[in-house]
Amino acid sequence: MTNHIIAFIFHCKVEKKLSSKTIKAYETDLRQFKDFINFKDTKSIGKEELKSYFLYLSKFSKKTIKRKIATLKIFFSYLEFEEIIVNNPFRKVRIKIKDDLILPKILSxxxxxxxxxxxxxxxxxxxxxxxxxxxxxxxxxxxxxxxxxxxxxxxxxxxxxxxxxxxxxxxxxxxxxxxxxxxxxxxxxxxxxxxxxxxxxxxxxxxxxxxxxxxxxxxxxxxxxxxxxxxxxxxxxxxxxxxxxxxxxxxxxxxxxxxxxxxxxxxxxxxxxxxxxxxxxxxxxxxxxxxxxxxxxxxxxxxx
CATH class of the missing domain: 1.10.443.10 (Intergrase catalytic core)
Structure with missing residues (x-):
């Protein structure tokens, strides 16, 4: 998985030319996912592993959870496009997270x-x-x-x-x-x-x-x-x-x-x-x- 993450980050930097802030967020999120899953073979990750990870993420704010899941979706779409994996586990998972409504602070x-x-x-x-x-x-x-x-x-x-x-x-x-x-x-x-x-x-x-x-x-x-x-x-x-x-x-x-x-x-x-x-x-x-x-x-x- 480590090599696939490195390749994905390279793709985001060189081919997609994403900002350094976005790259940093992707690296953080994918490193966290890799450490939690502890799988060396990316092909072995299925919907059950994703569900376990989503449960682990429940301690974070809804905004952070949405970002981390979005990162994973992009990563697995990349793996599927590059034919590194045959079955994208996200195709078998439905998840909907509604943000808490936080009204902005204002000055009178x-x-x-x-x-x-x-x-x-x-x-x-x-x-x-x-x-x-x-x-x-x-x-x-x-x-x-x-x-x-x-x-x-x-x-x-x-x-x-x-x-x-x-x-x-x-x-x-x-x-x-x-x-x-x-x-x-x-x-x-x-x-x-x-x-x-x-x-x-x-x-x-x-x-x-x-x-x-x-x-x-x-x-x-x-x-x-x-x-x-x-x-x-x-x-x-x-x-x-x-x-x-x-x-x-x-x-x-x-x-x-x-x-x-x-x-x-x-x-x-x-x-x-x-x-x-x-x-x-x-x-x-x-x-x-x-x-x-x-x-x-x-x-x-x-x-x-």
């Missing part, structure tokens, strides 16, 4: 306002506009403004090149997952001004690196730096939850939906390949409706 308008207020007050408190502290706060304002105003992923924010922003800072071009390209209008003047100020203060480094967001060393800002910034700001704003850059993305989508934006427009803005992914936000919206009717239902005014 009040919480986002508090975070932005902290940043803008810090900016006004710095008298030396030539200092790095001032430049840093200018950049941090732009980071938070853009996360909230566009709903982009932290990876997309950190890889945003100046060449992908129009001259007025009113339109950005994003290279999303799977190299899919999308454009997002920046319509809020505060967000536009924050991006312009960042460009103005880091112009030399931006010209050298070509990325909009630059760190103290003159290199592109890392995703981890953005996560730490968001975490620190949430703490200063006394938000007693784990807040990540992705929470801004969830908040952007949810608040748009609550303003009756078409879900297909939201799908495009977020760069989701499937509308099914975007529909998680409709569940958040339903929760809001329930909360509204619980507290504001006019029937509550009649005591009969």
């Amino acid at each position: 308008i009040g919480e986002i306002t508090e975070i932005l207020k902290i940043l803008y007050i810090s900016k006004n408190d710095i008298s030396n506009t030539k200092s790095y502290a001032y430049k840093e706060i200018i950049r941090n304002i732009a980071v938070i403004e853009l996360l909230f105003a566009s709903g982009i992923r932290v990876s997309e924010l950190c890889s945003l090149r100046i060449s992908n922003i129009d001259n007025n800072f009113s339109l950005i071009k994003i290279q999303g997952k799977g190299n899919k390209e999308r454009t997002i209008p920046i319509t809020n003047s505060a967000t536009q001004n924050a991006l312009k100020a960042t460009h103005s203060n880091f112009k030399k480094s931006i010209r050298k690196q070509s990325y909009l967001f630059i760190n103290r060393l003159g290199n592109p800002l890392s995703e981890q730096s953005v996560r730490l910034l968001v975490k620190r700001l949430a703490k200063e704003a006394k938000i007693d939850r784990n807040i990540t850059p992705h929470v801004f993305r969830h908040s952007f989508a949810t608040l748009l939906l609550e303003e009756d934006a078409d879900i297909r427009y939201i799908q495009h803005l977020l760069g989701h390949s499937s509308i099914m992914v975007t529909q998680i936000y409709t569940h958040v919206n339903e929760r809001k409706k329930t909360e509204l009717l619980t507290s504001k239902n006019p029937r509550n005014l009649i005591f009969i």
Whole structure:
């Protein structure tokens, strides 16, 4: 089995040209399967062995189980195609795993306002506009403004090149997952001004690196730096939850939906390949409706 796994990974790297992240996940999942089954002959694996392995996987989250089973399905399809096995054991196994519905965490308008207020007050408190502290706060304002105003992923924010922003800072071009390209209008003047100020203060480094967001060393800002910034700001704003850059993305989508934006427009803005992914936000919206009717239902005014 070890040789077949090596050949499969080579096939994924060279012929399918899959990402390093996907390759790593395949290697982990197949190594785990091999250690559990402990069979040297791949042809000996049947539906009973698969069922035993599925039972072993039950201790993991449903999302992880689905990924590991998907890896095995792809692996055995490869073995069948290469005529290494005659009978694919997955053809005799039916398994359906339904994900738990986990509603995304969001920030309220009040919480986002508090975070932005902290940043803008810090900016006004710095008298030396030539200092790095001032430049840093200018950049941090732009980071938070853009996360909230566009709903982009932290990876997309950190890889945003100046060449992908129009001259007025009113339109950005994003290279999303799977190299899919999308454009997002920046319509809020505060967000536009924050991006312009960042460009103005880091112009030399931006010209050298070509990325909009630059760190103290003159290199592109890392995703981890953005996560730490968001975490620190949430703490200063006394938000007693784990807040990540992705929470801004969830908040952007949810608040748009609550303003009756078409879900297909939201799908495009977020760069989701499937509308099914975007529909998680409709569940958040339903929760809001329930909360509204619980507290504001006019029937509550009649005591009969």
